Amino acid sequence: MANGTTTVNEKSFYQQSTNKYSGILSWLLTTDHKRIGIMYGVTILFFFLVGVILGVLMRLELMAPGKTIVDAQTYNSLFTLHGVIMIFLFIIPGLPAIFGNFFLPIQIGARDVAFPRLNLLSYYIYVAGALLALLAVILPGGAIDTGWTFYIPYSIRSNTNVSLPLLAAFVLGFSSILTGLNFITTVHRMRAPGMTFFKMPLFVWATYATAWIQIIATPVIGITIVLVILERLFGVGIFDPALGGDPILFQHLFWIYSHPAVYIMILPAMGVVSEIIPTFARRTIFGYKAIAISSLAIAFVGYLVWAHHMFTSGMSDTARWIFSLLTFIVALPSGVKIFNWVATMYKGSIDPKPPFLWVMSFIFLFSIGGLTGLVLGSLATDIHVHDTYFVVAHFHFVMFGGTGTIFFAAIHYWFPKMFGRLYNDKLATLGVLGFFIGFMLLYFPKFIMGYMGMPRRYYDYLPEFASLQLISTIGSWVLAATIFFIVGYLIHALFKGPKAGSNPWGGVTLEWHIQSPPTMENFKEIPKITHEPYDFSQLKEMKNEYS
Amino acid sequence: MHEENSKHNHHIGYGTYVLVWLALLAFTSITVTVAGVSLGEYTLFVALSIAAIKSALVINIFMHIKFDEKIFKVFLLISGFTLLVIFILTFFDFIYR
Numbered sequence: 001m002a003n004g005t006t007t008v009n010e011k012s013f014y015q016q017s018t019n020k021y022s023g024i025l026s027w028l029l030t031t032d033h034k035r036i037g038i039m040y041g042v043t044i045l046f047f048f049l050v051g052v053i054l055g056v057l058m059r060l061e062l063m064a065p066g067k068t069i070v071d072a073q074t075y076n077s078l079f080t081l082h083g084v085i086m087i088f089l090f091i092i093p094g095l096p097a098i099f100g101n102f103f104l105p106i107q108i109g110a111r112d113v114a115f116p117r118l119n120l121l122s123y124y125i126y127v128a129g130a131l132l133a134l135l136a137v138i139l140p141g142g143a144i145d146t147g148w149t150f151y152i153p154y155s156i157r158s159n160t161n162v163s164l165p166l167l168a169a170f171v172l173g174f175s176s177i178l179t180g181l182n183f184i185t186t187v188h189r190m191r192a193p194g195m196t197f198f199k200m201p202l203f204v205w206a207t208y209a210t211a212w213i214q215i216i217a218t219p220v221i222g223i224t225i226v227l228v229i230l231e232r233l234f235g236v237g238i239f240d241p242a243l244g245g246d247p248i249l250f251q252h253l254f255w256i257y258s259h260p261a262v263y264i265m266i267l268p269a270m271g272v273v274s275e276i277i278p279t280f281a282r283r284t285i286f287g288y289k290a291i292a293i294s295s296l297a298i299a300f301v302g303y304l305v306w307a308h309h310m311f312t313s314g315m316s317d318t319a320r321w322i323f324s325l326l327t328f329i330v331a332l333p334s335g336v337k338i339f340n341w342v343a344t345m346y347k348g349s350i351d352p353k354p355p356f357l358w359v360m361s362f363i364f365l366f367s368i369g370g371l372t373g374l375v376l377g378s379l380a381t382d383i384h385v386h387d388t389y390f391v392v393a394h395f396h397f398v399m400f401g402g403t404g405t406i407f408f409a410a411i412h413y414w415f416p417k418m419f420g421r422l423y424n425d426k427l428a429t430l431g432v433l434g435f436f437i438g439f440m441l442l443y444f445p446k447f448i449m450g451y452m453g454m455p456r457r458y459y460d461y462l463p464e465f466a467s468l469q470l471i472s473t474i475g476s477w478v479l480a481a482t483i484f485f486i487v488g489y490l491i492h493a494l495f496k497g498p499k500a501g502s503n504p505w506g507g508v509t510l511e512w513h514i515q516s517p518p519t520m521e522n523f524k525e526i527p528k529i530t531h532e533p534y535d536f537s538q539l540k541e542m543k544n545e546y547s
Numbered sequence: 548m549h550e551e552n553s554k555h556n557h558h559i560g561y562g563t564y565v566l567v568w569l570a571l572l573a574f575t576s577i578t579v580t581v582a583g584v585s586l587g588e589y590t591l592f593v594a595l596s597i598a599a600i601k602s603a604l605v606i607n608i609f610m611h612i613k614f615d616e617k618i619f620k621v622f623l624l625i626s627g628f629t630l631l632v633i634f635i636l637t638f639f640d641f642i643y644r
Contacts, residue, residue, distance in 0.1 A: 316643035318643040
């Protein structure tokens with residue numbers, strides 16, 4: 001890397017503000033991408049923990065057959081809110097908004113994103129959307145009970161507050177679009193000299209591909225939501241079959257967004273994996289271009305598979321086999337990534353630090369999630385397991401075992417850089433272990449129950465499911481306890497942890513060339529990029545830079 | 548780029564804008580008229596074609612894409628292509644149901 005990039009022992013971005021204010025206002029009115037990333041972090045983590053608590057309550061209700069802690073209506077609201085919060089407030093914005101904001105500009109050698117004020121606006125739009133969603137819970141009428149998919153015709157008939165959470169999703173969509181717009185422009189216009197597209201770190205590639213999905217797909221859900229609200233308020237009859245509408249059209253429109261949204265959730269996670277594995281295997285990534293291009297391929301093919309959510313909805317047979325075929329194609333670029341990651345570790349010098357362990361856990365859980373996805377993507381087997389716990393298990397393995405696990409991997413990987421402190425490795429290793437055990441106990445029985453015929457979203461169940469339901473509930477306690485344990489030791493490390501150097505893991509992408517935590521402008525001088533992103537021969541030079 | 552834009556603004560002129568506006572109005576009235584005629588299976592095709600021409604006019608002239616950098620055209624083509632694919636795939640359900 002060029003001289004002059006390294007900054008050590010200068011005022012960090014915590015000590016220097018982008019505006020004239022100090023204290024809380026210096027945060028609330030900041031345009032610094034790092035501060036905005038951290039504000040997202042605090043807010044998203046809060047909603048994640050709310051979602052976790054709702055999930056635990058659901059599992060408590062299902063611990064034994066019949067009524068356990070809540071009535072059926074409350075249970076319907078619980079799983080809807082759990083879904084809406086986890087999807088729209090945690091997992092969609094999670095990685096891009098927190099780590100994309102913080103690290104995308106640094107990794108391409110920029111001082112900030114292309115539109116810093118728009119970035120702050122995106123944050124406030126996110127907060128406004130989140131508040132609307134919460135407001136819908138408090139207002140009379142009751143919390144929404146349609147499931148997070150808002151399927152027609154029930155979402156038109158339900159007497160609970162449906163329009164307000166829909167409006168919240170609409171508003172949150174704008175935050176997502178603006179963040180995507182910002183990232184695409186940043187990648188195109190703000191790269192440091194020498195940072196060609198094929199020298200960008202793979203997290204940047206993944207976030208870039210994600211940004212495209214955010215921009216192209218999100219407007220579709222926006223329009224759909226407006227149509228549902230119009231339908232509820234004025235009975236326009238676009239979706240409601242009683243008025244001559246087509247409920248399957250709603251499912252098409254909903255999944256035209258929501259399936260690509262699945263890739264909004266997983267692609268940045270795959271980017272994080274591509275960062276962590278080379279760092280802890282001390283080896284350049286295997287198949288850099290293949291991984292980069294596969295991100296774009298996933299982003300594109302992700303648009304072609306949405307109707308695999310609708311095999312039993314009554315759509316045409318032709319559409320069913322076409323979408324089934326296309327679904328199998330999306331397994332290819334995902335496979336490209338998995339095999340390249342594993343090949344990167346081959347003959348590497350592996351240092352199993354906590355971020356790496358999280359990634360190992362991810363590869364295991366995500367592979368199970370991915371392969372069971374093929375069971376669901378096949379027309380015949382889908383009929384058997386459709387709308388059962390099998391689907392619930394599948395998407396929790398993919399989304400929580402995938403993106404959720406990597407959310408923690410990313411926190412553990414970049415924590416020293418973001419906060420300049422180290423956490424306790426032993427506690428963190430315990431955290432990975434507890435998470436894995438809790439996760440498997442909670443979600444694996446759902447595959448079995450689903451295969452046996454336990455439908456999803458049911459308040460009650462037959463006695464033959466009782467023991468598996470109980471195991472699942474016990475798993476939820478282990479998992480939730482571990483999550484609070486992780487949050488606990490991280491908060492402790494934030495204040496009491498030993499100081500982290502610039503490069504505690506021996507990474508070579510640009511963020512490891514600057515001090516921890518970074519300065520307000522990231523780089524003294526904009527670096528000139530001369531190396532490939534994962535060229536570990538730089539480590540020697542970097543040591544000289546610091547000395 | 549700013550200079551380029553202002554040059555092109557000058558280049559287009561009010562006359563073209565008014566013409567495009569009139570064309571849009573004409574296409575809208577065609578859409579409304581055609582809606583009352585039974586074209587059978589071609590109904591959607593005709594409606595979508597008219598809509599496509601209208602958007603092309605708006606994008607090229609009003610949004611200045613015709614005179615802008617190539618990268619914007621590429622971006623728009625990618626989005627437009629995705630939309631087209633989504634339409635075609637949806638029709639595999641709609642037509643064969």
